[in-house]
Amino acid sequence: MYIGSQFKFILIILFLLFVALVFILIDDSKKDFKQTQQEIKLTFPKNNHNFTQIPIESRIKIKSGDSLYSFLKELDIRENLINKIILDDNLKEFSRFRIDETLLVRTDSKTIRIIKYRGKQLPVILEINSDSYFIFSDPSLFQKYVFFKEFKITDSLYQSGINANVPDVILADLIYIFGWDIDFAFDIREGDSVKILYEDTYFNGNFLFNGDILAAEFINNGEEISAIRFSQKGRKDYYAKDSSNIRKAFLKTPIEFAKISSHYNLKRKHPVLNTIRAHKGTDYAAKKGTPVKVTGDGVVTRADYSESYGNIIDVLHFNTYTTRYAHLNNFSNNIKVGAKVLQGDVIGYVGSTGLATGPHLHYEFHINGKHTNPVNIKPTNAAPINSYNLANFNKIVNERSKLIDNLSNNE
Ligand SMILES: [Zn+2]
Structure with missing residues (x-):
């Protein structure tokens, strides 16, 4: 009797473990599908901001031949501390300099902070005190500010954007995003207009880099084409308001300008x-x-x-x-x-x-x-917003559209 009830007990436990395992597996297979973007709080810069001031910080573009060693040497850091830093395995990635990276150096009487960043990636900070150092990457140290720009196209989209003080990186993104459907050399009409909401990243009030376009509206030949940024399955894409993907499943050509x-x-x-x-x-x-x-x-x-x-x-x-x-x-x-x-x-x-x-x-x-014939295929659009993300996406569409409406002149 005693042995029998213990056996039943073990069976129940095994059954429960099995059920738990099945649930974990099911959930895991959905994870990819469910991956969605974090809520983004949009912050606009204050009116009295002064972003151009660079006090004790200096920005350094990596040139060929630059190394972390030569760089630390220039900052007058003690030789044995430099050697420790150079040999630290955790700093392997940090000490690998690439031409397209930028360093921002911030010094006060006690610490030196070297902020390394590339493209739109989260910067990494190396903090050096008198005889110690540590490396970290903390998103809360960086501020993302949202900017709104609108302009009418008078000559080329690019030139009109530059005239309206839109950063060239943002314009290049804009041309890329809408380039799937619009041929900017032929399809632009007089009176076409653009509204863009984009974010830039700052560190201590200092501009670091242009970020992503969050939403854009393009009036092309009287027709409105919208693009909303949304991350699905860990991939950033731009979607039309109806949740279809703006990106096509295939690039027109495998080589640029070929x-x-x-x-x-x-x-x-x-x-x-x-x-x-x-x-x-x-x-x-x-x-x-x-x-x-x-x-x-x-x-x-x-x-x-x-x-x-x-x-x-x-x-x-x-x-x-x-x-x-x-x-x-x-x-x-x-x-x-x-x-x-x-x-x-x-x-x-x-x-x-x-x-x-x-x-x-x-x-x-x-x-x-x-x-x-590769030239003749009319590629379908990449995957639309999936059912799991749809409600969240629609909410963002509403917010962004309202925001753009409120900010634009609407003459
Ligand atoms: Zn051939």
Whole structure:
């Protein structure tokens, strides 16, 4: 009897553990789907702000040859403390300087703070006291301020934006965001206008860098196109008010500013073989070493060498599409079969391996295994806001639209 009830007890415990495990697994599979952005509180700068003053802080752009060592030496830090810092494993990343990084140095009588930042990433701070140091990255030390700008397009979008004091980085983002649907060289009409809400990051009142566009409205040929920033599954994207993604599932071209040197042509004479052989792709002329971007999110299904294609990469997208990149000079690190790639990732570099007369990229687009002319495809939009995020997204759309309405002149 006693043994029997103990057995039942163990069975119940095992059953409960099993149920718990099932719940954990289910929840885990939903995690990716559920990942959403944190609530952002929008803060506008006060009217009497003075952001241009830089008192004891100085901003230093990293030049080639600069190192943390030479830098600390210049700050008159004791040699043995410098050596400790240089050899610290936790500072490995910090001490790796890159040309596109900026350092901000702030000193007072007791401490030196070196703030290192790159692009829109959260800056990292190295604080050095007389005989100790520590490294940290604390978002609360940085202020994000929201700015609103609106302008009418009189000549080019870029020039009109510059005239309205919109930072060029923000304009470049704006052109990128709306560039999926608008050709800025041809589609702009007199009287088109733009409203942008964007945020900049400051440290102690000092401007550090331009951040993201939070929302933008573009009146193009009398039609309003809106873009709202939202993070879903850990990825920042811009969505229309109806929750569709503004981004397309595929980039127009795998190389920026590339010229097509040979079109898709089923009856082409092959330049090397000199026989009629279908050209089932598009060739882009580019210098050897030009970065090649994967045109959509996907998984690498092939990354090897073939006699005709040379170094070749195939990427499978959404189980339906395959894109092919051939004659590459070399692959990027991490590119191998099974590697996950995100749209715009550089996967390799232009070359002339295989049967090629000169450096170019041969790009193919297959739908369900069938060759398709890459130039003719009308790519679908990337994934819309999913059901889990929809309520939160709609709330943000309402807030941002109201804000833009209140801030704009609306003449
Ligand atoms: Zn080709």
